[in-house]
Amino acid sequence: NGLFIKRLSNPVMSSATSASNGITVKWSSVRGSLGYYVYRKTANSNWTRIAVVNGVNNTAYLDRSAVKGVTYTYTVRAVCGSYISSYYSTISCKDRY
Numbered sequence: 001n002g003l004f005i006k007r008l009s010n011p012v013m014s015s016a017t018s019a020s021n022g023i024t025v026k027w028s029s030v031r032g033s034l035g036y037y038v039y040r041k042t043a044n045s046n047w048t049r050i051a052v053v054n055g056v057n058n059t060a061y062l063d064r065s066a067v068k069g070v071t072y073t074y075t076v077r078a079v080c081g082s083y084i085s086s087y088y089s090t091i092s093c094k095d096r097y
Helices: none
Strands: 013-019 022-027 035-041 048-054 060-063 071-080 090-094
Touching (some): 035 060, 048 060
Antiparallel strands (some): 013 022, 035 048, 071 090
């Protein structure tokens, strides 16, 4: 019947680094994706999407809204049209600046 399901691999978080201009998070590229949704949470909050990053090879995001002294946990989902990968890998970083 021509029905098929596209499955995107889950991006793997590789680093989160605090600098004076925010926290930079990086992840692995996912073949077949057109971009990524970046999410973050704190110990007292739920996941919130904070960015849409376009392009399969754009695998970093600078979170300029991070607040000094707060520890954030980040995750990324690969996106291709209506297909979105699941939550998989997370990474945490405390904003030191």
